[in-house]
Amino acid sequence: MRLPLTPSQTIGPFYHHALSWPDGPQVVPAGTAGRIWIRGRVFDGAGDAVTDALVETWQSDPDGRFGHPDDPRGPVPGFRGYGRCATDASGAYGILTLKPGRVPTCDGELQAPHLDVSVFSRGLLHRAVTRIYFADEQEANADDPVLWGSVDPSLRQTLIAERSDDGYTFDIHLQGEHETVFFRL
């Protein structure tokens, strides 16, 4: 039986007291070996900071596995894989995590390490979905079926996080000259 889907609606500006968790940004606890901060800012089409966005991330563990029963290779529990952080007054977010491993496609091709990202905000009726790849994974990136297969070559750079002091930097531009590549699932 097919059921028609429930439409998406905006998160609005007043979600923080409901959706902010103390450990939301911590995919792994502070002090975890190998931890990285993925930090960035969210901008609108005028180049202004988006100060009321919610950024969510979903990713594999460092071995490319998920603690999830639908992973056809079997679940590997222990890694939450999920991060959630509201942007602050400067539009900044930060996720403390481990660098993901390589996840295969259904054809067995290896993807480059990546995180899936959802951006929710006032003004967006539906989340904007993007991916974070890593600048120091050039070889893997060049083989990635999404980054090298689906994404316009002139826009690839918008999906690549740069090294920083404590991890990586990944800014998100909802519009404008530097508009990030967003995906349809």
Place this chain on the structure above:
Amino acid sequence: MTSPPTSPRTNADPVPAPPRYGSDEGVQTLVDAPDYQSSRLRVPRRPLTELPATVTELTGPLLGDRRVDEADHDLTRQHRGEPLGERIVVHGRVFDGDGQAVPHTLVELWQANAAGRYSHDGDRHDAPLDPNFTGVGRCLTGAEGRYRFVTVKPGAYPWRNHDNAWRPAHIHFSLFGRAFVQRLITQMYFPGDPLFEQDPIFNAVRDGKARDRLVARFDWDATVPEWALGYRFDIVLRGRDATPMEDEEHRP
């Protein structure tokens, strides 16, 4: 007869097909809503890039029991006293598009109080806060995808989108399902609200039948005599049907 050689599975091995999820049918995709001022500088302008679903998209956070207390579903019992307003029961089932119940999934909810004011620092509407109402609830769906909240009916409130703009009364819902592709944040409305007509957020859902699915129905069966009115709101997330829908161009 010898059995075929086996090798340990590595990441590079082909993997059995994980579940597939159907189309979003155009109702869960990025759309322009020119009448909704905040969307103008925020909705991405470039065409979306197709993302073929991989294991990353076909799995998702399974956030379970440690996030939810037994009392979290009753927004009228989170403070010393009871909140003012019309007490209501909001309940329903969470399905996927194939009609399968989605059990044990986190449902988060937030809303304004009966006077139309959020318990949020950013809300400057000149209406009273209620010291007995935060307006935040959460629960996990049961084995059959059922959820139930007790709360008060939220008030309508003004905003500055256009002249004399008012949001119809609504409750925000956030759901995860079991896969990244199923993640949904939406709003539930109340039947017969006269403010629907001028609301650009509600009307951003262009298809009238799809809009109707955002409206709870009044439910006598859930109405508790001498205590609370009942509303039913079923939620349907992306389904696992392998049948591809006809690919339409959803962007205007």
